[in-house]
Amino acid sequence: MSRPPMIVDGHCHLASSRCIPRDFFVGVGQNMARKKSARVRPGEAESLARLMELQYQDHDADRLVRKMDEACIARTVLLAPDFTYVFKSHYSLEDMAAQHAAVRARHPGRFHVFFGVDPRWGRSGHDIFERSVDTYGFEGLKVYPPCGFSPSDERMFPLYEICAARDLPVLLHTGPTTPTLDFRFADPYLIDAAAKQFPGVNFILAHGGVNFVEQAKLMCNYRPNVYLDISGFPAAMTATTWQQHLAELFAQGINHKIIFGTDWPVFSMKDDLSAMVSHLLEDGGPMHGLPDAVVADIMAGTIDKLLPNPPKAEGSAGAAAALSLEGESP
Template sequence: MTTVYDGHCHVASTHFIPRTFVEDVASNVCCYLGSRGVEQRPGRVADGLAAQYEDHLADGLVGEMDAAGIDRAVLLVPDFSLRMPGAPEPVAAARHHHEIRLRHPGRFWVYIGVDPRRGPEGVRAFEQMVDGYGLDGVKLYPPCGYSPSDPGLYPYYEICQTRSLPVFVHTGPTARSLDYGPAHPLRVDKAARDFPRVKFVLGHGGLTHVETSAYLASYRPNVYVDTGGFASGPMLPAWPEHLNRLFRLGVNHKIIFGTDWPLGRLNGFKGLMAEVLDGPTVFAGVSHKDRSLLLHENLLRVLAPRSRPEA
C-alpha cells in the first residue's frame, strides 16, 4: 500500500469561501463555455458552484479521501476577510477547523491564514490560535494585496521559526478581482533568505511559474514546491504528462504532492488519484524512492516534529 498525504486541500464550505471568490471563478467558467458557443448566465453558474460548497464539516472530503486512498491532508485556510466581504476572520476559521479535526481525528493538518495588515494584534491572535488549536502552519494569500516578504509578516515568521511551522504561499493566478503581481514566486525570495530556518512552500509552483519555482527550490534549501491544482488548470489538459515532466526536473526532494481539492472534485477524486498512482504516465521513469518523497515524505519533512503522525 502506498502512503499518500495531500498537501493542499480546502474545506468545500461557503463558511470559508466567500461568494465573491465563487463569482470570480464562475466568470472564468462562463468565458470558457462562451468560447465554445455555450452561453451561460454568470449568476446561474455561481449558484451551481456555491451549491458544491456545502461540506461544512468535511464529511464529504473524508469520504472522498477514503475512496481515493488518501490517508491525511493539509487544510489550507486563506484569510480573505480584509479583501472580500463575507469571509470569516481567522479566529473564527481556526475555531471551526479545530472542530473539524476533532470530528475526524488523525485526518487533517491545518494551516491558518494571516495578513500583515492586521498589525501586532494579528500576531498575538495568531500565537494564541497556535497554542489553543495546535495549528500546523501558516497560509499566505498575497493576491489579497501584500508581498510574502512584507516586513509586517516577519513577526509571524519569527514565531514559525521558533516553533518549526511551515509557511505555505499562494503563487500564480487566482480570482479575477485579486492582485496577481504579489503572487510571483520570486516575491518569496527575500523572506526565504531572511528566515533560512523557516520552510516556505510555493503553492501551485508545480503548475505555474514552474521554472522559477523549481530553481528557487533547487538553490534555496528552505523553499519547496507544491503541485496543487494540477488537474484543474485550463492550460493543462494533459496534466499526467505535465506532472511527469515536473518529476524529471531533479527537484523531487523538494516537491510536495497536493490536489487543491475541491477543484479536483469535478474530475472525480477517486479516478484522479487512480490515474496518479496507477496510470502509465505520472510516475513513468520515476524511482520508487522519489515516488515516496513526492507522495508523503517531503510533507513530513516540512511539518514540525510534533505534527508528524509518529510524534
C-alpha cells in the same frame, strides 16, 4: 508501479462557504463564463457562482473524509486563507479557526491545518495566528499574496518569526486565482527575500509545479528552504497533457522538493480524489519509472518531514470547539 505506503494530501481546503466569501465565487464564475464565450449571458456568472457554492457545504468535512478513504489518503493538510481583509465576510478569523479545530476534533488524526492571516491586520492578526497555533495546535501558515501584498513584505515578518520559533512551514499561493484579486503578487520569485531572511523557515510554493513552473523550479533548486506542490495539476496549461507535464517536472532533479496536493474541492466537479491519485500512480502515468522511495516522498514523506508534529487526536481545546459548532452543518 507499487502503491506508496502512505498518501498525504499536502494542499486541500475545507469545502465550506463559511470560509470563502461570496465575492470570491462571483469572480471565479465570471471567469468561467468568459472562458466559455466572448459574450457572457446575463446572470450566467451568478448561476455559476451559486453552483460552486453548492460544492462548499461540507462544513464538518464528513464528505471529504469519505473521499479521502476512497482514494486511500491517510491525512490531509487543510489550508485556511484569510480573505476577510479584502472581501466582506460573514465569518471572522476566530470563527474560521474554531471551525477548522472542530473538524480536526471530529476526525482525529486525519487533518493538519495551515491557518492564514493577512499581514495588514497588524498585531491583532499576529495574535490570532499565534493563538491558533497554541490553542488548536495548527501546524503552519497559509499566505495568500493575491489579496494585495508581497510574501516578502516586512509586515509578514512577525508571522514568519512565529513560524521560525515553532518550526512551522509556510505555504503561499502562486499563480492565478479569482479575477477579483491581484495577480501582481503571485510570482514565486517574490518569496526570495523572505526565504533568505528566514533560512530556518520552510516555504512551500502552492501550485508551483503547475504555474510559473520555471521560476518555482529555480527557487527550489537554489533556495534550500523552498519547496513546491503540484496542486492544480488536472488544469495545467500545457501543449501536451498534464501527465506529460508532470513527467517532465519529475525529471528535473528536484523530486525531494515536490509535494503531492489536490487543491480539493476546486476540481470536485471534474475529478474525484480517487481519480486524481489513480491517474498519478497508474502504469504509464507521470510517476512511471520513478524509484519507489521517490514516489513515497512526493506522496507523503516530504510534507511529513516539514510538519512540526506527528498526527494525534485533538485535545480539549479542539473538542470544545467542536461542541460549539455541533449541529450547524446542513
